[in-house]
Amino acid sequence: xxxxxxxxxxxxxxxxxxANTIYxxxxxPNLEIYxxxxxxxxxYFYAVRPFRLGTQKNIVCSNANKKDxxxxxxxxxKNLNRYSYDYLKKINLKYIVxxxxxxxxxxxxxxxxxxxxxxxxxxxxxxxxYFERVIHHEVFHIIYLQYKEIFNDEEWxxxxxxxxxxxxxxxxxxxxxxEKYKETKGFFTEYSKSTASEDMAEVYxxxxxxxKEEINQIRKSxxxxxxxxxxxxxxxxxxxxxxTF
Amino acid sequence: MIKKIKAxxxxxxxxxxxxxxxxxxxxxxxxxxxxxxxxxxxxxxxxTFKKPNNIAILNAPCGNVIIELYPNVSPNAVQRFVTLxxxxxxxxxxxxxxxxxxxxxxxxLEFGKKGNLDYGKIGTGKSGLGTIKSEIDNSFNYTKGxxxxxxxxxxxxxxxxxxxxxxxxxxxxxxxxxxxxxxYGLEVLKKIKYESRSEYILRPDFINSFKMxx
Numbered sequence: 001x002x003x004x005x006x007x008x009x010x011x012x013x014x015x016x017x018x019a020n021t022i023y024x025x026x027x028x029p030n031l032e033i034y035x036x037x038x039x040x041x042x043x044y045f046y047a048v049r050p051f052r053l054g055t056q057k058n059i060v061c062s063n064a065n066k067k068d069x070x071x072x073x074x075x076x077x078k079n080l081n082r083y084s085y086d087y088l089k090k091i092n093l094k095y096i097v098x099x100x101x102x103x104x105x106x107x108x109x110x111x112x113x114x115x116x117x118x119x120x121x122x123x124x125x126x127x128x129x130y131f132e133r134v135i136h137h138e139v140f141h142i143i144y145l146q147y148k149e150i151f152n153d154e155e156w157x158x159x160x161x162x163x164x165x166x167x168x169x170x171x172x173x174x175x176x177x178x179e180k181y182k183e184t185k186g187f188f189t190e191y192s193k194s195t196a197s198e199d200m201a202e203v204y205x206x207x208x209x210x211x212k213e214e215i216n217q218i219r220k221s222x223x224x225x226x227x228x229x230x231x232x233x234x235x236x237x238x239x240x241x242x243x244t245f
Numbered sequence: 246m247i248k249k250i251k252a253x254x255x256x257x258x259x260x261x262x263x264x265x266x267x268x269x270x271x272x273x274x275x276x277x278x279x280x281x282x283x284x285x286x287x288x289x290x291x292x293t294f295k296k297p298n299n300i301a302i303l304n305a306p307c308g309n310v311i312i313e314l315y316p317n318v319s320p321n322a323v324q325r326f327v328t329l330x331x332x333x334x335x336x337x338x339x340x341x342x343x344x345x346x347x348x349x350x351x352x353x354l355e356f357g358k359k360g361n362l363d364y365g366k367i368g369t370g371k372s373g374l375g376t377i378k379s380e381i382d383n384s385f386n387y388t389k390g391x392x393x394x395x396x397x398x399x400x401x402x403x404x405x406x407x408x409x410x411x412x413x414x415x416x417x418x419x420x421x422x423x424x425x426x427x428x429y430g431l432e433v434l435k436k437i438k439y440e441s442r443s444e445y446i447l448r449p450d451f452i453n454s455f456k457m458x459x
Contacts, residue, residue, distance in 0.1 A: 021416050036415060043416065094419070116398075 026095050026117045028053060030063070034073060034098060040085045044073065047099035054104075059112060061099035064124055069098060072124035072131070079135045082208075087240050091143045094118035100125045111138030115145040130178040137205040143239065144197050150235050153196040159227045160186055166195050180206070186224030203228045204236075207245045215245075280436050281307035287429040289458055294428075300458035301330055301425070305340070305437060306450050310409075310430035312392055315423065319380035322394050322403060322422045327457065329354075329372060329405055335455035341367045342408075343439040343446055350395055351452060352406035359451050367445065372405035379403060380422045387417035390427035409434055 022031045022045055030049040038044070046064045053059040076096065088094065092115045102109055102123035110126040111134070113119075120138055127134070144151050157166070164186075177190035187193055192202040207215060207229060219226040236243055252260070286308030294300050296313065303310040316323040329335060335352060337359035342350035355370025356363040379400040387393070387410060395406035403422055410417070411434060427434070438450045 021414055025416060025420060033416075041419060 026097075026119045028097060028119070028121075031097060034069070035077075038077070038081070040081060040083055040088055041094070042080055042088065042096055043094060044077075044096045044098065047097070051099070058105045059103070059121075061097075061102040061121065061123070064098050064100050068100065068124050073098065075132060076122060076124075076135060079132055080139070083139070084242075087243055090240050091115075091139070092118050092146045093120060093139065093142045095120070097121040098124050102126075110134040111141070113138055113141040113145060115142050127178065133205045133209040134178070135205075136208040137201045140201040140204040141197070143204075143236075144200065147235075147239060150238055151197070151200060156196045156200060156228070156231065159224055159231070161224070164193075166193065166199070169195060184218060184222045184225050186222065186228075188225070199228070200232060203232050207232060212245075284308055284432045284436055286433070287311055292429070294458070298457075298459050299425075300428075301327075301455065302458060303335075303430075303455045304453040305430075305433050306453070307433045307436040308430060310433050311428045312425045313428050314392075314425040315385075318383050318385055319394075319422050319424055321377050322380050322424050325374065325377050325403075325405075326394070326407065326424050328374070330455050330457055333455075334372065334405065335452050338452050339367065339446070339449040340437045340451070341446060341449055342444050343437055343449070344444050345439045345441065346411050346435065348408055348410050349434055349437050350406060350408040352395070354405050362449075364445075364447070368406070370406075374404070376402045376404050381419050385418055385423040387414040387421075387423070388426075389413055390431050391417070391423060392425040392427065393417065393421040393423045396421065411435060 020029075022033070023029055026045075028045075028051055030047055030051045031045040032048050034044040034046045036043045046069055047061060048063055050060065050062045076098070080096065083093075095118055097119060099121065100123060102112065102121060104112060108123070108126075110123055110131075112121040114121075120142060122135065122138065176194065179190075180188055181190075187199065188202045188206045192199040203225070210218075215229065219229055233245065236245075284307045289300065289302050289309065289311055292311070294313070299314045299316065301312045301314055303312060314323045314326065329352075334354055338351055338354060339357040339359070339362060340349050340351045341353055341357050342348070350368075351357065353367055353370040354372045356366040356368070357370060377394075379396065379402075381400070385391070389410060389412055391414070392407060392409050394403040395408050396402045407424065408421075409427060411431065438446055438448075440446055
C-alpha cells in the first residue's frame with residue numbers, strides 16, 4: 001500500500017508543468033488564441049497542432065490552415081455574433097475551438113459540443129453548402145445538453161406520424177443528407193430523421209437560418225413542423241425570453 | 246643565517262588572485278543562499294492608501310505583499326476572504342501550487358497547514374465554512390498581480406483557496422472570482438519556492454501571516 005502511495009506521489013511530483021491557460025480551462029491541447037475580444041465575450045481558439053481527446057482518444061482534429069481559418073472565422077463570427085452574452089451564458093457556451101477534419105470514432109462531424117467545458121469544437125472544413133446553418137445546429141446541441149430537463153424526446157416523438165421511428169443513434173443511419181426537403185412532411189432534412197435531438201437541432205438551425213417568411217410558409221403548410229417549431233420556440237423562451245429567432 | 250626570499254611578481258599576482266577568488270566565492274555563497282537579498286520589503290505604515298479598510302497584508306518569506314480587496318466587484322467572495330484573514334486561518338498555510346512567473350496558489354486550510362501537510366490531498370482541502378457562489382459577472386481585468394479565488398472544475402465551488410497571477414491572464418475573466426489586486430510586493434511572490442518539473446511543491450514556502458491593515 002505504501003509503495004503504491006509512494007509511486008503515486010512520485011508521479012504527482014514529476015509531472016511536467018503544463019503552464020498552458022487554455023489547456024487548464026478546457027482540457028484541449030495544442031490550441032492558441034485566435035480572438036478573445038468579442039462583443040458577446042465568446043473566445044475563439046484554433047489548433048496549431050493536431051489533437052486527440054476523450055478517454056479513448058477517439059476525438060481527433062487537425063491543425064487549422066491559416067487561410068481557411070481567416071475565411072471561416074468571419075462566417076462563424078457573423079453567425080455566433082447574433083447570440084448575446086446573456087444568452088450564451090445561459091446556455092453555457094464560451095469557447096469556440098476551430099480545427100480541421102474533426103472526427104469522432106473515425107466518423108467525420110461538423111462539431112462537438114461540450115456544455116460542461118463551455119466549449120464547441122467546429123470543423124472549419126465541413127461541407128461548405130451547409131456550413132453556416134450547421135453552426136447553429138451545433139449550438140442547439142449545447143442548449144439541449146445544458147437543459148436536458150426542458151427538452152423531452154418523448155414529447156417530441158409524439159409530433160411525428162405514429163408509424164415513424166427514429167434511428168437508434170445519429171450515426172446508426174446512412175441517411176444523413178442536410179439538404180432541405182422541398183416538401184418537408186414533418187422534417188426539414190433527411191438527417192432530421194436520425195434522432196429526436198438531431199431533429200430538434202435541425203428545426204432550431206432552420207428557424208435561425210431561414211427567413212421569417214419562409215418559416216411562416218412552412219408553418220402553414222406543414223402541421224407537424226408547425227408543432228415542432230412552436231415547441232422549440234417555447235422551450236427557448238423558457239431559457240431566455242428575450243431571444244428572438 | 247636565514248636568507249629572506251622575496252616573492253616574485255607572478256607569485257604576488259597569484260596570491261592576490263587567490264585572495265580575491267576566495268572572497269568572491271565566500272560572498273557569492275551568502276548572496277545566492279539569501280534569495281530575499283534584493284527584494285524590497287514594503288512597510289504598509291509608510292504608505293498612504295485611498296481605501297485602508299480594503300487593504301490586506303500577506304507576509305511571505307521575502308516580505309510583505311500588499312493587496313487591495315475589491316468588495317464592490319465580488320462582495321461575497323471578499324467577505325469570505327476577509328473572514329478567513331481576520332481569523333488568522335491563513336497563517337502557516339503552504340503556497341502549495343506555484344508556476345514560475347505565472348501563478349501562486351495557497352489557502353488549503355485542511356491539508357496545507359505547516360506541520361500537517363498532506364501531499365496526497367493538498368489542493369483539495371476545505372475551510373469548513375462551505376463553498377460560495379462564483380462572482381464572475383462583473384468585468385475584471387486579470388492583469389499581473391490579480392488575486393482570485395480558486396475553484397474546482399465547476400462554478401460555485403469557491404472556498405478558501407486563492408491564487409495570485411504573476412502575468413496577465415485575460416482568459417481568467419468570467420472564469421474565476423476576483424477578490425483584489427497586489428499593490429506592492431509582486432517581487433516577494435516571485436521568490437516563493439517553485440519547481441520546474443511540477444506545479445505542486447515539495448517542502449513548500451508558507452504564509453507567515455495574513456492580516457487586514459485596519
